Amino acid sequence: MNATAGLIIGNEVLSAKVTDLNGPHLIARLREHGAKLLSLQVVPDDVDAIVEALTLARRRARFVITSGGVGPTHDDVTVRAVALALGRRVVRLPEMVELLRRAHEDKPLPDAALRMADAPEGSELIAVGDTRFPVLACAGVFMLPGVPQYFRAQLEAVLPRIPAQPVTLKVLYVALGEPELAKVLDAIALSMPHVAIGSYPVFERDAGYRVKLTVEHRDAHAVEAVLDALKASLPASSIVREG
Amino acid sequence: MNATAGLIIGNEVLSAKVTDLNGPHLIARLREHGAKLLSLQVVPDDVDAIVEALTLARRRARFVITSGGVGPTHDDVTVRAVALALGRRVVRLPEMVELLRRAHEDKPLPDAALRMADAPEGSELIAVGDTRFPVLACAGVFMLPGVPQYFRAQLEAVLPRIPAQPVTLKVLYVALGEPELAKVLDAIALSMPHVAIGSYPVFERDAGYRVKLTVEHRDAHAVEAVLDALKASLPASSIVREG
Numbered sequence: 001m002n003a004t005a006g007l008i009i010g011n012e013v014l015s016a017k018v019t020d021l022n023g024p025h026l027i028a029r030l031r032e033h034g035a036k037l038l039s040l041q042v043v044p045d046d047v048d049a050i051v052e053a054l055t056l057a058r059r060r061a062r063f064v065i066t067s068g069g070v071g072p073t074h075d076d077v078t079v080r081a082v083a084l085a086l087g088r089r090v091v092r093l094p095e096m097v098e099l100l101r102r103a104h105e106d107k108p109l110p111d112a113a114l115r116m117a118d119a120p121e122g123s124e125l126i127a128v129g130d131t132r133f134p135v136l137a138c139a140g141v142f143m144l145p146g147v148p149q150y151f152r153a154q155l156e157a158v159l160p161r162i163p164a165q166p167v168t169l170k171v172l173y174v175a176l177g178e179p180e181l182a183k184v185l186d187a188i189a190l191s192m193p194h195v196a197i198g199s200y201p202v203f204e205r206d207a208g209y210r211v212k213l214t215v216e217h218r219d220a221h222a223v224e225a226v227l228d229a230l231k232a233s234l235p236a237s238s239i240v241r242e243g
Numbered sequence: 244m245n246a247t248a249g250l251i252i253g254n255e256v257l258s259a260k261v262t263d264l265n266g267p268h269l270i271a272r273l274r275e276h277g278a279k280l281l282s283l284q285v286v287p288d289d290v291d292a293i294v295e296a297l298t299l300a301r302r303r304a305r306f307v308i309t310s311g312g313v314g315p316t317h318d319d320v321t322v323r324a325v326a327l328a329l330g331r332r333v334v335r336l337p338e339m340v341e342l343l344r345r346a347h348e349d350k351p352l353p354d355a356a357l358r359m360a361d362a363p364e365g366s367e368l369i370a371v372g373d374t375r376f377p378v379l380a381c382a383g384v385f386m387l388p389g390v391p392q393y394f395r396a397q398l399e400a401v402l403p404r405i406p407a408q409p410v411t412l413k414v415l416y417v418a419l420g421e422p423e424l425a426k427v428l429d430a431i432a433l434s435m436p437h438v439a440i441g442s443y444p445v446f447e448r449d450a451g452y453r454v455k456l457t458v459e460h461r462d463a464h465a466v467e468a469v470l471d472a473l474k475a476s477l478p479a480s481s482i483v484r485e486g
Contacts, residue, residue: 011441016274016284017457018413018443019267039292040257042266042283049282049303050361056299060292073442074432078422080400084270104422134384139449147446169260179347182315183357189317198288200256201260203390214260 002163004030005057006040009050009068009078010146013042021148022067029155034164043225050081053139059087063162065155068146070136072115075097078137080141082121086139096134102130128157137161159220167219170227170243173209174204174234181211184233190225195226245406246255247273249283250302252293253313253389256285264391265310268475272398277407286313288312293324299383301328303331306399306405308398313379317359321386322379327365329382339377346375371400402456404411411463412485413470420444423452431469438469452483 006026012018023040030037031048038061043049050069052220057064069078083090085171097118101109126142127135134156136143142161144154147238178201231239249269257262273280281304286292291329293312300307312321326333341361344352348367368377369385378397379386385404387397417424432440441457458469474482 012443012457013441014270014280016270017441025263026462027257027259038287040285044281052299052302053282056295059295062401069442072422072440074429075440075442108468110422110425112429113422115425116422147444148479149446152261179315179356179359182317182353182358186317186355196254197318198260199314199318200255201314201390203392214255216258 002165003038003061003062003164004063004065005038005055005061007050007057007064008040009064010042010043010144011044011075012189016223017099017236022144022151023149025152026065026067026155026201029159030162033159033162034166035159035162036165037200045075045077045155046083047077047081050078051085054072054082054085058140062140063157065139065145067151068144070116070143070145072112076115079118082138082141082143086120086141088120088122088138090118092117093119093123093125099133126161128154151157162201165218167216168223170215170223172213172215172227172230172241173240174211174213174238175209175240176234176238177210181213181234184230185213188229188233192222192226192229195222195227245306245408246279247306247308247405248281248304250293250296250300250307250309251283251389252288252309253284253285254287254318257287257455265387265389265394268395269310270425271306272402273405276402277409278402278405279408279410284428284470288318290320290324290327293321293327297325297328301383305383307384308401309384309386311387313359313386313388315355317356318457322361322363324387325346325381325384329363329384331365331381333361335360336362336366338367338368339379342376359406369400369404371397392473408461410461411466413466415458415460415470415473416454416455416483416486417454417456417481417485419477419481420453424456424477427473428456431476435465435472436467436477437471438465440469 010025039052043053046151064097119136120138121137126137127134131153135157140159143149144197196216215223217223256263277370287294312319331340362379363381368383372378374396378400387394426481439459443455458466460466
């Protein structure tokens with residue numbers, strides 16, 4: 001089970017102050033990378049809420065990518081929550097203290113700034129290209145910052161750690177409605193339950209088709225078998241095109 | 244506890260085939276309505292995943308709005324999952340059977356179409372303006388369709404059922420970094436823990452400020468008290484503007 005879950009942490013997203021860019025970016029990049037995203041949760045800056053969401057995510061996903069809550073202020077509770085969810089203590093990482101001191105250069109470093117060197121015990125730091133701060137990773141949880149430019153940069157350093165399992169996707173556009181298709185889809189989905197078959201109706205009259213069927217699996221042969229079964233079971237005149 | 248949670252159901256979103264429009268729309272409309280959104284989860288078309296997500300959401304939220312998985316095909320499992328999570332049987336609603344028959348007019352109604360009349364026992368149908376299909380609601384769970392145009396129409400019929408609790412939001416833009424602000428924020432957040440104080444750094448050099456502080460609560464007096472405390476605790480020169 002090599003799948004990934006995403007966890008966007010931020011009151012500002014839930015209260016519509018900020019439009020979340022990191023969730024959509026994560027979805028797109030994981031797909032391009034060929035990794036499966038199992039779920040995406042948006043939760044507030046609240047330790048209990050994060051612990052619960054992370055526990056749920058880790059029940060199914062080997063990797064969890066979080067966004068936000070890693071700064072030095074009172075509303076940055078991600079590290080504490082991840083440590084709780086993993087059953088680990090929070091420790092201060094000397095390597096991060098050193099990086100923070102260097103980042104502050106000539107200015108004195110406020111005590112609070114050192115909070116950004118705190119991490120769940122056993123964390124690893126993953127270097128990020130030419131940027132100053134590494135990704136904080138612990139037991140398959142990657143704790144990324146919420147600021148989109150940094151989230152994006154750090155995500156590129158995380159992706160190589162996630163095994164790619166590219167899928168084959170075939171699409172069939174049909175001129176029947178879902179009620180008319182349901183029986184055929186039932187039978188095929190039941191006979192090949194490992195292959196994901198999606199059914200997406202459109203209601204615009206000028207779409208040229210009524211339902212978009214997607215067939216998807218890591219095994220291209222299985223996808224072809226389902227596609228063949230669909231084409232054999234549906235009236236030829238109902239198939240608008242393949243994609 | 245009158246808060247709401249959102250649940251977007253759809254493999255197509257998680258696999259980047261479709262950009263989710265319903266989540267952002269739900270966030271925006273709940274905020275305009277004055278209702279609190281506690282969490283937003285995107286999960287696959289999978290009964291177990293939906294049951295788990297719904298159970299988690301209902302632990303904190305009185306209302307849950309779901310999007311997707313309410314059609315007649317094999318991948319439409321929302322009703323079954325909601326019934327399971329609520330511990331209710333699935334029953335066929337005569338009123339929905341009648342609506343479906345009318346919607347199909349002259350054409351014969353396929354058996355599979357009647358699946359859209361299935362609902363958790365004790366469900367209520369909420370009329371939606373001038374559209375044909377009502378919202379399916381059960382025990383605070385509103386099961387909306389995933390097609391954005393219908394999701395939006397049905398959401399407008401749901402909002403009046405969710406008590407509005409408008410909040411007061413004040414914003415302070417400051418020229419200090421988060422490390423320098425953290426101690427002041429700690430103290431004020433600790434003394435008035437019921438008021439939500441958000442701290443959002445920007446890293447663009449031409450922003451004219453370094454951190455945006457948000458202060459938010461239903462009680463406008465509490466918001467003013469925190470704002471006053473912030474202004475009294477921070478150097479006057481660091482306050483760029485209020486918003």
